[in-house]
Amino acid sequence: MTDHPPTIDPARHALFLDFDGTLAPIVARPEDARMPPQTRATLGALARRMDGAVAIVSGRALADLEPLLDGLDVALSGSHGHEIRMPGEETGEVPPLAEPLRAALGHLESLARSQNLRLEVKPGAITLHYRGMPHLEDMVRDEVRETAEAHAGLKPMHGNMVSEVVLDGVGKGAALRTFLSHAPFAGRRPVMIGDDVTDEDGFRAAHALGGFGIKIGVAETEAAFRLGDVPALADWLSALATRSPG
Ligand SMILES: [Mg+2]
Structure with a gap:
């Protein structure tokens, strides 16, 4: 049995969030996936509150992920950590296939x-x-x-x-390590949140780097904490964004 996650400190933690099945419900056609508008607003508020230490870490290519975010300007990683875009950056040209x-x-x-x-x-x-x-x-x-x-x-x-x-070398753990070597992520405790097998690499990295993982859903996991589904995470994030400081 895995516990409900503890609250986090906006000044000391960094958030790393998977997209599909975590921020956006799984849909039959991946191109139809959307974050609820309230979740988008919550992430914007959290990013401001956490001085930008909020990243979406997806298996999707950045070119595929960005149009689904409706202009939300947070740090992004695509292709399981292979692509990184910091807030305010333009997405560069797609490199040739390795x-x-x-x-x-x-x-x-x-x-x-x-x-x-x-x-x-x-x-x-x-x-x-x-x-x-x-x-x-x-x-x-x-x-x-x-x-x-x-x-x-x-x-x-x-x-x-x-x-x-x-x-080789690509994975969500590698994405966390890359972000944590740069401001505004450096020095913070990583919290990795995701629903799928590919997120387990991020959970292990978060734990190794002094933070923890939150698994969405009921499947077996190495994450220390768990939330039941996409709406439960949206509520947890919203509480974090609106809680009075102190
Ligand atoms: Mg997912």
């Missing part, structure tokens, strides 16, 4: 074509989506694992109805 990913692309493209899967190529990762086709999970996971094993510099990563080959 060599080990380029080598794996052909096989994953033909797999996607033959199985009618959605293939997404993003900085640092190639992703196969099988939402709506759960019977393909074992096959997709095996193919992704074998593809990663066949190419040096790649590792497999599995999430909710997605499997990806990603560059």
Whole structure:
């Protein structure tokens, strides 16, 4: 049994939030995902209150994530930590696909074509989506694992109805470490919040760096604390944003 999270100190903690299934409810088509307007307002207020030490850390590519945020200007990490954008920065040009990913692309493209899967190529990762086709999970996971094993510099990563080959060294833990080496995050205790398997790397990093993790949902986790669902997190964040100082 994992406990309800404690309150945090806006002056001493930093917040790292996953997007899908954490800030925004999971929807059938990923491009339809949206944060409730109240959550967007809460994050804006929290970012001001925490001197900017609030980041959204997503597996999505930044180019895919940004249009869903309705202009919210907080720190962002995309592609599981491979892309970083600090508040106020413009998103730069998308870098060319790294060599080990380029080598794996052909096989994953033909797999996607033959199985009618959605293939997404993003900085640092190639992703196969099988939402709506759960019977393909074992096959997709095996193919992704074998593809990663066949190419040096790649590792497999599995999430909710997605499997990806990603560059070694990429992960949400790496994103936390990058943010925490820069102002306004440096010196703060990280709190990582997420719903999926890929967030566990962030939970471990948060714990190692003097903070803690909050798991959204009922699945097994290494996070120290838990909230039941997306609305429960929205309430917890809102209480944090509106609580009087002191
Ligand atoms: Mg998620």
